[in-house]
Amino acid sequence: MTVIPQGKTAPPPSRAARPARPRVGEARLDAFASHRRTVIPLGPLTLLTGGSGSGKSTALRGYEALARLAAGDQLEEVFPDPAAWVPEWAGADAQGRRGFRLGCTVDGPAGRVRLDLAVQAEPALRIVGERLADHEGTLLSTALRDPRRATVQAAWHTAGTVPVTRAPFPGDRLGTALLPLRVAGTTDGELRVLAAAEQVVVALRSVFVCDPLPERMRAAVQAGDGRLTSDCGNLAEVLDRTRTLCARRHARLVAGADTGCVGPVTGLSAERLADGTVRARMDRGPGRGTPLGRLGDGELRYLGLTLALLTGSQAMASDPHTEVPSAMQAVTVLADGLDRNLDTRQIRELLTLAAAVCAGGHTRLLGTVGEAAADAAREAAGVTVVDLAP
Incomplete structure (x- = not known):
């Protein structure tokens, strides 16, 4: 599959066909680092591939940035080096301003909702334009009116005695994420705005960046809250938690380890050491086992x-939307270099597992892979492969 060129938005799904759980259907990198008018379709399991310099990792960074902004993070926290994301071909205007643009489309109970964002990186980092829209029209728009102020002028659909409400919004936060705090929901128009904003926020903000680092996974760890960290360095602690709290999930993990690791695997356990730390162990049968620290990368x-x-999102060190029922949520796992250090058999087994898990709707996966893994993915059911042109 190739990248879809930017063009007209597809017609919205009928009300009966709308997904009950909000999901990001496409990511747009209109002018973001090496990307120009790139539209990436997203399914439950999406893998980005392409040659060196094609922008695979950049696309993941763009998605992560939108997720963090939806979670309420400030702009400078999300883009500590904003100039790095300005396209080289983007020249400055008469006032010396340069920036980047990105966005996404989210399907859900409110229909198809589009979010577009324009960020000024130079001379000062700020959001200079934001647009939230559904198939009927614009719901929220912001614009920079006075560069001397730290705010933008926001206008959102009301459809009451006053058709549009205007107010200043901070220029360092996503306006869509602020709408539930600013809109009363007393008119049909305001309820429509709130439904669209909440759909975008719910779909975006539950993200887990996963980059297992073997050198950190080998050591014993201090016992904590049992929530998996991005580097999986506390794997031993999480294994101890899943083994006691969710036997079914733990059994699936053991089965996955048996198919992806060398030699038989009959169990995964964690043992408490004398110093209070926890060390993971792979059981090989009666009286036999291997400390996880001895496994290969x-x-x-x-x-x-x-x-x-x-x-699952409740056991990850991520930011689930606690105000929304878990049945409505889906965590998106971002995995840059999904196939790194994996052999052909492991890639095949991991894709089979990922497709089965993502089909359930509570977990989505967006990763980057090389050409060999992409070839294997194209033959697997339930996988969307997006080939980015360099």
Whole structure:
């Protein structure tokens, strides 16, 4: 599959066909680093591939940035080096301003909702334009009116005695994420705005960046809250938690380890050491076992990715939308270099597991892979492969 060129938005799905759980259907990198008018379709399991310099990792960074802004993070926290995301071909205007643009489309109970964002990187970092729209028209728009102020002028649909409400919004936060705090919801128009904003926020903000680091996974760890970290360095602690709290999920993890690791695997356990730390162990049969610290890098990365797919948002060190019922939520796992250190068999097994997990609707996966893994993915059911042109 190739990148869809930018063009007209597809017609919205009928009300009966709308998904009950909000989901990001496409990411747009209109002018973001090396990307220009790039539209990336997103399914439950999407893998980005392409040659060096094609922008695979950049696309993941763009998605992560939108997720963090939807979670309420400030602009400078999301883009500490904003000039790095300004396209080289983007020249400055008469006032010396340069920036970047990105956005997404989210399908859900409110229909198809589009978010577009324009960020000024130079001379000062700020949001200079934001637009939230559904198939009927614009719901929220912001614009920079006075560069001397730290705010933008926001206008949102009301459809009451006053058709549009205007107010200043901070220029360092996503306006869409602020709408539930600013809009009363007393008119049909305001309810429409709130439904669209909440759909975008719910779909975006539950993100888990997963990059298992074998060197951190080998050591014993201090016991904590049992929530999986991005580097999977506390894998031993999480194994101890899943083994006691969710036997079904733990059994799936053991089965995944048995197919992806060398030799038989009959169990995964964690033992408490005298110093109070926890060390993970792979059981090989009666009286036999291997400390996870002895496994190779590929096996450890495979285990970390498998654990992330099976863990669920409530056991991840991420930011679930606690105000929304869990049945409406889906965590999106971002995995740059999904195939790193994995052999062909591990890639195949991981894709099979990922497709099965993502089909359930509570977990989505967006990753980057090389050409060999992309070829294997094209033959797998339930996988969308997006080929980015350099």
